[in-house]
Amino acid sequence: MVKEIEKAGFPIVQMCNLVPVAKTVGSNRIVPTISIPYPLGDPDTSKEDQWKLRCHRTKVALEALATDITEQTVFRV
Amino acid sequence: MRLEIGNFYVKDIIFGDRLSLNDGILTINKEEALAYIREDDRITEADLYIAKPGDKIRMCPVKEAIEPRVRLDGRGLFPGYTSELAPAGDGVLHALKNCSVLVVGRHWGGFQDGIIDMSGEGQKLTYFGQLNNIVLVADTNEEFERHEQQKKNDALRRAGHKLAEFIGACVKDLTPEDKDVYETTPMIRRDAGIEKLPSVVYVMQPQSQMEAMGYNDLVYGWDTNHMLPTVMSPTEILDGAIVSGSFMPVSSKWSTYDMQNTPNLRVLMDAHGKTINFLGVIMSNLNVALEQKERAAQFVAQIAKSLGADGAVVAEEGYGNPDADFVGCLVALEDAGVKTVGITNESTGRDGHGQPLVTLDEKCDAIVSCGNVGELISLPPMETVLGELQALARDGNSGGWDYDEVLGPSVREDGSIILENNGMFCGDQVVGWSPKQMMEF
Amino acid sequence: MKKVILYVNQFFGQIGGEEKAGVEPEIHEGQIGPAVQFAKELDGIAEVTHTIICGDNYMGSNTDAAVAAILDMLADKEMDLFLAGPAFQAGRYTVACGTICKAVKERYGVPVVTSMNEETPGVDMFKKDMYILKGGNIASKMRKDVKAMANVAKKLLAGEPVGSASEEGYFARGIRHQAWRKDMKPASERMLDMLVRKLNGEPFVSELPIPKIDRVPIAPAIVNLGEARIALLNTGGIVPVDNPDRIQSASATRWGRYDISGDKELRGGEYKTIHAGFDPAAADADPNVITPVDALKELQKEGVFGSLHQYFYTTVGTGTTESEAARMAREIIPHLEEDHVNGCILVST
Numbered sequence: 078m079v080k081e082i083e084k085a086g087f088p089i090v091q092m093c094n095l096v097p098v099a100k101t102v103g104s105n106r107i108v109p110t111i112s113i114p115y116p117l118g119d120p121d122t123s124k125e126d127q128w129k130l131r132c133h134r135t136k137v138a139l140e141a142l143a144t145d146i147t148e149q150t151v152f153r154v
Numbered sequence: 155m156r157l158e159i160g161n162f163y164v165k166d167i168i169f170g171d172r173l174s175l176n177d178g179i180l181t182i183n184k185e186e187a188l189a190y191i192r193e194d195d196r197i198t199e200a201d202l203y204i205a206k207p208g209d210k211i212r213m214c215p216v217k218e219a220i221e222p223r224v225r226l227d228g229r230g231l232f233p234g235y236t237s238e239l240a241p242a243g244d245g246v247l248h249a250l251k252n253c254s255v256l257v258v259g260r261h262w263g264g265f266q267d268g269i270i271d272m273s274g275e276g277q278k279l280t281y282f283g284q285l286n287n288i289v290l291v292a293d294t295n296e297e298f299e300r301h302e303q304q305k306k307n308d309a310l311r312r313a314g315h316k317l318a319e320f321i322g323a324c325v326k327d328l329t330p331e332d333k334d335v336y337e338t339t340p341m342i343r344r345d346a347g348i349e350k351l352p353s354v355v356y357v358m359q360p361q362s363q364m365e366a367m368g369y370n371d372l373v374y375g376w377d378t379n380h381m382l383p384t385v386m387s388p389t390e391i392l393d394g395a396i397v398s399g400s401f402m403p404v405s406s407k408w409s410t411y412d413m414q415n416t417p418n419l420r421v422l423m424d425a426h427g428k429t430i431n432f433l434g435v436i437m438s439n440l441n442v443a444l445e446q447k448e449r450a451a452q453f454v455a456q457i458a459k460s461l462g463a464d465g466a467v468v469a470e471e472g473y474g475n476p477d478a479d480f481v482g483c484l485v486a487l488e489d490a491g492v493k494t495v496g497i498t499n500e501s502t503g504r505d506g507h508g509q510p511l512v513t514l515d516e517k518c519d520a521i522v523s524c525g526n527v528g529e530l531i532s533l534p535p536m537e538t539v540l541g542e543l544q545a546l547a548r549d550g551n552s553g554g555w556d557y558d559e560v561l562g563p564s565v566r567e568d569g570s571i572i573l574e575n576n577g578m579f580c581g582d583q584v585v586g587w588s589p590k591q592m593m594e595f
Numbered sequence: 596m597k598k599v600i601l602y603v604n605q606f607f608g609q610i611g612g613e614e615k616a617g618v619e620p621e622i623h624e625g626q627i628g629p630a631v632q633f634a635k636e637l638d639g640i641a642e643v644t645h646t647i648i649c650g651d652n653y654m655g656s657n658t659d660a661a662v663a664a665i666l667d668m669l670a671d672k673e674m675d676l677f678l679a680g681p682a683f684q685a686g687r688y689t690v691a692c693g694t695i696c697k698a699v700k701e702r703y704g705v706p707v708v709t710s711m712n713e714e715t716p717g718v719d720m721f722k723k724d725m726y727i728l729k730g731g732n733i734a735s736k737m738r739k740d741v742k743a744m745a746n747v748a749k750k751l752l753a754g755e756p757v758g759s760a761s762e763e764g765y766f767a768r769g770i771r772h773q774a775w776r777k778d779m780k781p782a783s784e785r786m787l788d789m790l791v792r793k794l795n796g797e798p799f800v801s802e803l804p805i806p807k808i809d810r811v812p813i814a815p816a817i818v819n820l821g822e823a824r825i826a827l828l829n830t831g832g833i834v835p836v837d838n839p840d841r842i843q844s845a846s847a848t849r850w851g852r853y854d855i856s857g858d859k860e861l862r863g864g865e866y867k868t869i870h871a872g873f874d875p876a877a878a879d880a881d882p883n884v885i886t887p888v889d890a891l892k893e894l895q896k897e898g899v900f901g902s903l904h905q906y907f908y909t910t911v912g913t914g915t916t917e918s919e920a921a922r923m924a925r926e927i928i929p930h931l932e933e934d935h936v937n938g939c940i941l942v943s944t
Contacts, residue, residue, distance in 0.1 A: 592772070
């Protein structure tokens with residue numbers, strides 16, 4: 078899916094926990110998330126913490142879209 | 155440790171007055187067995203059937219399979235689960251061979267349940283098509299999960315384990331036809347002749363991915379989600395230390411019957427002293443977060459290295475994201491200098507074009523591959539259905555669907571079915587039975 | 596009786612050697628060259644009605660014209676299967692066989708079979724598109740190569756399943772299916788064999804050769820994020836609770852898009868996940884943990900990016916094949932183009 082959208086010319090960032098999977102699939106911009114069932118908010122943490130984490134990682138993803146890269150890149154969070 | 159399994163080969167099963175085995179004919183007093191099942195007041199409806207190879211029987215939704223056995227010392231078959239916690243792997247047990255207890259939902263199925271056919275094309279798609287099966291078809295009062303796609307199936311699965319103990323008891327005082335003896339010696343005190351052979355560990359990755367309790371495989375009754383990789387004796391696995399869970403598309407699952415008989419362990423134990431020095435089992439797990447997956451792989455590689463393993467075999471109970479645990483573990487072992495073989499199934503889709511595992515690494519150069527979860531399977535109607543066939547289409551079975559623009563529903567009016575291999579009960583047999591292999595076309 | 600047509604080059608078409616490699620395509624009724632042996636092999640099943648001959652150089656330098664001419668010649672012919680070659684180790688001939696087989700298959704929808712030596716360029720160019728038997732390196736292997744092609748052709752003509760690449764002797768087409776081994780050797784024994792061989796440094800064959808990763812060019816970065824329009828997609832199965840598009844919980848073939856314009860929020864109880872590959876509790880309670888609509892709206896307010904595309908897109912990733920995923924993506928792309936989306940965030944589980 079990511080590759081097809083990128084092929085159409087849209088920069089696309091994949092947010093996922095399983096970075097090796099995204100790498101194998103061939104995603105070019107990757108932002109790690111914290112788990113499979115809850116990528117962007119651990120229910121064992123407070124609502125406030127979840128919100129902070131979600132805003133932060135989503136922001137990293139947006140910035141990744143605006144970052145020039147020359148090879149497959151996993152962005153730091 | 156020394157585990158002796160006395161084998162009693164079941165040729166036929168009938169209902170009769172007294173639970174007994176005579177000349178290979180297993181007689182079950184149905185009412186007595188059902189009364190025993192109904193002691194669990196969660197069971198609201200129960201009946202027993204017999205399903206033998208060649209019978210025109212389809213079972214759906216199948217939830218569990220167990221080999222009937224008895225421990226001569228009176229210990230329960232599954233310590234920490236059906237009986238008090240006690241060590242497994244040592245002692246004498248009697249087993250009814252070519253025979254299994256199957257548990258089938260009377261009405262309701264779920265993502266993790268499956269299909270077994272006893273004849274026709276579907277027969278060879280599961281291991282259980284070739285066994286003489288005692289089939290418990292039952293319903294429960296577990297209203298909280300009646301319409302859940304993911305079911306714990308706790309009452310039904312426990313009923314199956316208890317029934318396997320109940321039936322197995324009939325051979326306690328009989329003399330078995332033959333015996334399998336599995337003996338292990340301490341890893342660091344072995345004959346010089348054996349020490350010269352390459353040493354090998356077997357790494358099991360049982361299904362442990364549900365963070366809610368009650369769905370995962372159990373080790374001595376302990377939820378495998380709560381464990382890190384540890385060392386076990388192969389005889390413990392063959393003696394009921396592991397109980398199958400209720401999560402994952404079913405063709406990838408290992409039933410309790412599979413655990414009790416794990417062919418991979420048996421061939422490694424048979425090869426011990428001949429071509430390899432089989433050290434034992436590293437019981438690992440499957441996880442949901444990358445860090446957990448990496449942590450487990452790190453543990454496995456460290457244990458293998460500490461034990462001095464030259465080689466390893468890794469088997470995963472699952473597909474999809476568990477492939478990341480599997481590949482991660484293979485790579486960690488190879489990086490530690492351990493020559494590794496993996497056993498798995500694949501998801502190449504209906505058209506066979508898909509990427510076989512969700513992660514791939516060139517270090518995984520030796521893989522045994524047992525099936526394609528996405529293989530499309532059409533099976534004709536069967537005269538008899540045990541359970542409720544609609545469960546395949548209606549209840550979110552991983553291999554079925556209620557609606558498809560092109561293929562129609564999984565369950566057709568005439569009783570024929572179309573499904574993905576995903577829905578065949580423990581069909582991919584990664585534990586080692588599988589005569590299926592992935593091939594290039 | 597089924598009907599088969601064979602393509603050969605100028606040499607096997609008995610026109611001449613290298614000096615005749617420029618000849619234009621011609622079609623002859625009946626059998627010329629290898630067609631005679633094909634006719635024998637297929638006796639009683641199919642007749643070889645025509646032989647098409649074309650010079651290798653003509654096909655190589657005037658490909659479009661040659662292909663068009665041959666397709667025209669076939670337009671009024673009855674044909675159940677098309678054969679080309681065998682091409683052995685003749686580089687240009689292998690490419691010609693692959694080119695014409697592919698064109699015939701696409702235009703007329705008939706199965707095609709050819710044969711090449713593994714050292715030739717035609718193999719990698721065309722193995723995914725057709726059955727290419729593994730052929731010999733010299734023409735003296737003619738009998739054997741024709742027989743191998745005919746064996747596959749017979750199955751295709753009879754509508755029978757063609758065996759695996761190793762059983763039938765063709766180049767693997769990148770398609771993997773489960774099949775029963777003839778010897779029914781269980782996985783446990785295959786594992787032990789492979790293990791012992793690997794430990795002893797002996798050769799072994801993996802049942803899962805690791806394929807090369809296919810990459811796409813990196814799309815250029817968004818120049819002005821502050822004005823960019825962003826679309827949100829997910830493979831975590833977030834849908835309205837009644838799952839209006841009936842997206843499957845695994846092996847999905849359907850997708851949906853759901854309005855998040857204005858002040859719309861994703862609340863538990865109104866949205867849920869139908870992905871069956873993980874514990875759904877967290878996402879059911881708060882769908883934003885998979886589709887961060889709340890965070891995106893806040894970041895938009897802060898001016899981090901310009902605007903949010905009014906729908907988010909959903910499918911389920913587990914067990915979904917690449918080809919289905921690619922098709923769904925191609926169906927989604929026009930919606931993104933229409934709304935002038937500048938970049939996408941895809942959350943996967």
